[in-house]
Amino acid sequence: MKSSDKRKKRLPKPLLSDMEEIEMDVLSLEEKISYISESLFNTDDLKIRELTFNNKKMVILFIDSVIDNRNLQLNVIKPIIEKSAGDIQNVVNSNNVKETVYLDEALCAMVDGHCLLLMEDSDVLTYICIPKVMRDRSEPINEKVIRGSHQSFTENITENIHLIRERISTPMLTVKYSSLGKTSKTKYAVVYLSHLTNPEIVKTIEERISYINVDSVQSPGYFEEFLEDSSFSPFPQYINTERPDRVAGNLMEGRVALVMEGSPTVLLLPVTFFSFFQSTEDYNNRSLIGSFIRFIRLISFIATLCLPAFYIAVISYNYEIIPVEIIFSIKSSLEYVPFPPLIEAAIMQFTLELLREAAVRLPNPVAQTIGVVGGLVIGTAVVEANLVSNTMLIVVAITAISSFVIPSNEMSTSVRILGFPLMILAALFGVFGIVIGLMFLLIHMVNLKSLGHNYLYPLAPLDLNALKDTFVRLPIWLMKERTKDLKPQYMWKMTNPRGWKKNEESK
Template sequence: MRRSKRKSIRNESYQIPTAIESHDAYYSLEENKEYIKSKFHNTEDIKFRNITVQDVKCLLAYLDPLVDEEKLQRTIMKPLFETNQLNIEDTVTSKEYRRSKNLNEAITGLTKGFVVLLINGQVHFYLLEAFSGNSRAISEPINEQVVRGSHEGFVENIMQNLQMLRRRIENPNLVIRFFKVGKTTDTKIAVIYLQNLVNPDLIAEVEKRVTAIQTDSIQTPGYVEEFIEDSPFSPFPQMLSTERPDRMTAHIIEGRIGLLMEGSPSTLIMPVTFFAFYQSPEDYNSRWYIGSILRLIRVASFIFALGLPSLYIATVSFHPEVLPAELILNIKSSLENVPFPPLLEALIMQIVLELLREAAIRLPGPIAQTIGIVGGLVIGTAIVEANLVSNMMIIVVALTAISSFAVPSYEMSMSIRLLGFPLMLLSATFGFIGLVFGLSIILIHLCGLETFGTPYFSPLAPFRFNELKDSIIRLPRWLLGRRPTDVRAQHGTQEWISRRWKQNEDE
């Protein structure tokens, strides 16, 4: 029997293998068993069962944590014991089965939850699906709660997530491509798009970047994001992360591509623009003017969270003349006993705020609420009474924190808070000139940033007046007949008219 040569670890390439190394199975069940045990280094969670089917000895091998025992008995064991002939294809009722003679395929199948059925005297064996599909129930995402609308959220099971998308897009043009990434983890990734809508160049570019990933491990979609994004050193997120099926569905119908990963409820949407991070599914579940007001509030929160502390520092340190006399007196009285300059005040409060936020995230829910409320009140009151920080700085930092929390995207919220620190340094050094210079640098960066060939700051740069109706504001749904041009979809106009009844009445 031909046996493959053992490959030296030092000579192994880190490229993803295009095919599994071939090693033919043995005719002897014992030799096959020993080979499988050696490949798994005699791990104790691998199970072997000797059975006899029509006077023929067989061997079942599987990894106990990955296999559903009830499914194993119902779809494999029971049909085998009840059959009158050893015909595996017509006997077992597994959802998926495959015939092979490459033992290394059996090793790979075992790690994915398959059961390997080896037959004595035969070089071929069968891979039978009996994977344990235990996963948590569908619930509302904690980070993306919506008052009015769907309360379903993605879970860690990729097939269950794809089922939710299929239910929402009942269209044969919905295409799902599977990829395996990570040499050690062999993580399954699904790329989803509408074949008749998405730009073919975008499909090719996304698939090229995904298949070019070379790494040992992929644990979360954040790993994939870092490998395929255009500008890894930009402070702004270039792919939208969401746990909501309705949000992903809306973007796919606009001509974008979604990416799901096994073991994570977080998904990625690409390409997106800056304003997509300030949009919420709730905007479309409310009246159009309510959705527009909410979007304007979120965009204003971006300006407040980014520049309010810097504006206060520059005003107090260099330009108090821009304030009314009454307000200057109030600020001066609050700063009289504070030994630190405004910059140091702001840094102290921002650091304290970040510490409280991190503590609230890491602690259990009831304790986190206590830390957030009591800690904020106690520390805020004590730090003012100790004359370490002024009252006005407490108000400014509190407004900044509230503004950053109004952003629907966690990644964008973190980016804004981090960008506030260099702006505070510039304002404390050069006043309004430093603040304007810092904001200009950020604006130039936003205008020049691209993601998968799409301008990041569209529709403001390049300016497209017609697309403002569904970016900063939201007009009525029946006026949004054209898809965004930034995704370069195959069909720019949606094929429906929702107020045809009104047109018929006018006629």
């Protein structure tokens, strides 16, 4: 194709499924590079290498996180440098060499693992497939699912970006690299969708990070404490996850991911209270099953928080609210117990925390033995020694099981901690004390912010449309809009997702 000819260049809209063709004059090499860089929103993992081939300037562009750099060096760059002339398809060591005159086609190829070759005074764009292959892919340890992906992040930041780009293959995904720490210079990346995420969220994150002045940052937990609105709140304000699919889903909602070198977990922000009860498995199951499981999680949150306190309140003050038959059964189990219900609950909860912490620190085979044998032996021994009643043992066991149902370890730990002050209030004032404690807790949650966004959304402020994916999960085709609280640039997830009618006759 001659340089005097005109060609069509398609420009991407906010959604890649919608393309528009616009006729433009032939661009210079610098203009093409500038267009590609701007179309990729100046992402930091875009790399540019300049060479000379056929006595003309050649530029190689590639996205570092999706390209196999070793193969690129051996099979593309090295042959070009050694031969320096000829037909590019015969020079490079690859059978997957394609040409195009459309810049948007080349852009989509780049995010799929191709490097792009641009020649001076040429309208033909050559792209070569050199995808990164991750051979060692581990399974998530803390966020296991039955249906869904079994991949987890690694401790390499480039591989983690690659796992995200595998699931969101679009030029709109922007990666901003930087480093933090005066001594360690720890590398991190801010990842978001430029056409979707509210720019104010990205600006707020970057501003708060710019104020961090420390010697070193060792884990995402450092970022979490430096960036959160309320450091002394018992509730986590950001999500730590080791699942790439969960990160991809939250990025598509308009959130931002913070990826750090040396850490297999990614920080998601901002989030709401109900985000901690959502799992990727909810969307892999049918809506009825997903809604039932999510409802069970919310019930388990209430049980973990209130069940021991409610038992203490009933035994100490408000025994009239339970049936007489159960009162006699509980009274017989308490007959030889020398401690008040609060001390009973404190002993068992403290013992449970000891077993839990020991199971985490020990090797897996030993930890399982400690968990089963320790629970049975200690539980039986304390009941037979009349230190704890049978009923209290049942209550603590249900509480422990309920805490494991919550999919977020941070939220599970926070709820267990909050159970202790509620038990004290129940021992002092009965059910009235529990109500007072829950009231203060609710007031705190309403006032709590996650990166300046309402923590208890969509209940405060109330958004009926967002309730479709809160207590229950309605069918995906009914959740057409994103949540308004994040103020995304593009609200609609889908338009007319089910064009067919239920009783439509086949034609």
